[in-house]
Amino acid sequence: xxxxxxxxxxxxxxxxxxxxxxxxxxxxxxxxxxxxxxxxxxxxxxxxxxxxxxxxxxxxxxxxxxxxxxxxxxxxxxxxxxxxxxxxxxxxxxxxxxxxxxxxxxxxxxxxxxxxxxxxxxxxxxxxxxxxxxxxxxxxxxxxxxxxxxxxxxxxxxxxxxxxxxxxxxxxxxxxxxxxxxxxxxxxxxxxxxxxxxxxxxxxxxxxxxxxxxxxxxxxxxxxxxxxxxxxxxxxxxxxxxxxxxxxxxxxxxxxxxxxxxxxxxxxxxxxxxxxxxxxxxxxxxxxxxxxxxxxxxxxxxxxxxxxxxxxxxxxxxxxxxxxxxxxxxxxxxxxxxxxxxxxxxxxxxxxxxxxxxxxxxxxxxxxxxxxxxxxxxxxxxxxxxxxxxxxxxxxxxxxxxxxxxxxxxxxxxxxxxxxxxxxxxxxxxxxxxxxxxxxxxxxxxxxxxxxxxxxxxxxxxxxxxxxxxxxxxxxxxxxxxxxxxxxxxxxxxxxxxxxxxxxxxxxxxxxxxxxxxxxxxxxxxxxxxxxxxxxxxxxxxxxxxxxxxxxxxxxxxxxxxxxxxxxxxxxxxxxxxxxxxxxxxxxxxxxxxxxxxxxxxxxxxxxxxxxxxxxxxxxxxxxxxxxxxxxxxxxxxxxxxxxxxxxxxxxxxxxxxxxxxxxxxxxxxxxxxxxxxxxx
Numbered sequence: 001x002x003x004x005x006x007x008x009x010x011x012x013x014x015x016x017x018x019x020x021x022x023x024x025x026x027x028x029x030x031x032x033x034x035x036x037x038x039x040x041x042x043x044x045x046x047x048x049x050x051x052x053x054x055x056x057x058x059x060x061x062x063x064x065x066x067x068x069x070x071x072x073x074x075x076x077x078x079x080x081x082x083x084x085x086x087x088x089x090x091x092x093x094x095x096x097x098x099x100x101x102x103x104x105x106x107x108x109x110x111x112x113x114x115x116x117x118x119x120x121x122x123x124x125x126x127x128x129x130x131x132x133x134x135x136x137x138x139x140x141x142x143x144x145x146x147x148x149x150x151x152x153x154x155x156x157x158x159x160x161x162x163x164x165x166x167x168x169x170x171x172x173x174x175x176x177x178x179x180x181x182x183x184x185x186x187x188x189x190x191x192x193x194x195x196x197x198x199x200x201x202x203x204x205x206x207x208x209x210x211x212x213x214x215x216x217x218x219x220x221x222x223x224x225x226x227x228x229x230x231x232x233x234x235x236x237x238x239x240x241x242x243x244x245x246x247x248x249x250x251x252x253x254x255x256x257x258x259x260x261x262x263x264x265x266x267x268x269x270x271x272x273x274x275x276x277x278x279x280x281x282x283x284x285x286x287x288x289x290x291x292x293x294x295x296x297x298x299x300x301x302x303x304x305x306x307x308x309x310x311x312x313x314x315x316x317x318x319x320x321x322x323x324x325x326x327x328x329x330x331x332x333x334x335x336x337x338x339x340x341x342x343x344x345x346x347x348x349x350x351x352x353x354x355x356x357x358x359x360x361x362x363x364x365x366x367x368x369x370x371x372x373x374x375x376x377x378x379x380x381x382x383x384x385x386x387x388x389x390x391x392x393x394x395x396x397x398x399x400x401x402x403x404x405x406x407x408x409x410x411x412x413x414x415x416x417x418x419x420x421x422x423x424x425x426x427x428x429x430x431x432x433x434x435x436x437x438x439x440x441x442x443x444x445x446x447x448x449x450x451x452x453x454x455x456x457x458x459x460x461x462x463x464x465x466x467x468x469x470x471x472x473x474x475x476x477x478x479x480x481x482x483x484x485x486x487x488x489x490x491x492x493x494x495x496x497x498x499x500x501x502x503x504x505x506x507x508x509x510x511x512x513x514x515x516x517x518x519x520x521x522x523x524x525x526x527x528x529x530x531x532x533x534x535x536x537x538x539x540x541x542x543x544x545x546x547x548x549x550x551x552x553x554x555x556x557x558x559x560x561x562x563x564x565x566x567x568x569x570x571x572x573x574x575x576x577x578x579x580x581x582x583x584x585x586x587x588x589x590x591x592x593x594x595x596x597x598x599x600x601x602x603x604x605x606x607x608x609x610x611x612x613x614x615x616x617x618x619x620x621x622x623x624x625x626x627x628x629x630x631x632x633x634x635x636x637x638x639x640x641x642x643x644x645x646x647x648x649x650x651x652x653x654x655x656x657x658x659x660x661x662x663x664x665x666x667x668x669x670x671x672x673x674x675x676x677x678x679x680x681x
Contacts (some may be wrong), residue, residue: 274321383413436526
């Protein structure tokens, strides 16, 4: 209880007398105290009047609140007249204590500033007056952002944004002290107190406020901002919480992960994951890439994936991932190139240069090429020659250069391709088609150049040649010492590169003795061979001095017999045509012989006459004979015939003159020297 020293009325003892009574006046003391220095709304407040008299009253300003004429031991007061029943009273005569309590339920604020006193009823004096001061506690404090309230508080420090926040109390007495906090940390020092506001008839109750300008810090993200207000000890209030959201971009740019890593084989699935860590809020990612896009964001990592099946069109494809953010300055992007492994669409192809048929003795280049594929296929040759790599950007190319000869004909060259994809292992083949001039085939027995024959006996001249392409065969018989010859009908068959040809006379006559010529001609060159048929008696006279020649003739006979057996089927046909043969030999007209050839089913092509033009061709070096000779004043070979003695008879018939080192003239036509056949060929 607060005690105040009140100056009471001190009456000196006065006595007056009448006839029977003596009146004694006593000194009266009175004191008014309060339960606290200030009253507070919602809290009981008591006035206590201490006096030595029993008859008192409580006064508020000029109004008597109550008159007390006594009290009972239980504290009950005895009132005189009416009294304010909103108050509570306590009286004790024995102690001289009289209380008037303003209960907490009473709107004590209405009594703020009133003056209170207590006084004895029989005297004009009173206690010292007490002016009532009523505290009105602050009950609310409101936190808002200005100019408009927002929740949460969002701010972008990188863009120099600030937010103004205001804390304001309701009307209270006395004014309130406002404190600012971020998640328990007092930041009042950076706030600015505002002037109190007292509205009309506020009766001393004021609205307090404080303002905070907040620039934001990344560390404050997710924290709460609030304020408190207090105007009476131990009675503070707190505002609601304001969540702080700091918007800031990621520290890094996005990255792309490829699953599986590296190049991927066509037909397999590929997944690209674009991700970036940090930032608030997380960055938004977008793909510029065809495929299925999925959001795989978790925690603090923004992640978007795109999935698709790799194919040839996916190779070197550029997929771009772009990031965006509320912080507008953050707009990075990243690109990723797809590498797809795929095999070439087609198998290798082989190009030949020059194309078509190859002339023996020339060079040919085979180029194996294969388009497309990633990586390019690796090519290899299984072929004799000089290889070189001609691979370009999008084409694998490998060539081989070959110097061909007739032994290369039908040779197969193989080009093989290998690739990163193991299942792609093609091999393509190429056959060389080599053209070569006719040449004598030694494996099959053939007639010698000098043949003895007997009148009325059968004569057969035969030989075999190899050539590509198929040659034109012509047999002729020289009818005089000049250049007049007639073509003969032959039995000729061709199988592949081998040509067998023979002529037969069933009964030799004297006019059948002489020179027979065999010519095989194709686009590459010509093969030329003479046969001298001599009457047997004459041949014996010339060869009597040489037993070796007889032995040779015997061998020739044996060979002729073997050839005859091999050509049995042809012989049978020729016997059936005996009558045609006799007429043919006597005829000098080429058209008659041509007609016989066309009627003979054993011939595959028409034969050309000796007058047909011979096309010069390049010759293979190894096919050229060093044993050349000239007809018509020409040099003879070292071994042109099967025996030395026959050279004499050959020399008896000069037919022309030499026209060049490698050529000779025969009855108005030029021949290469090596085209003329010799026995050792």
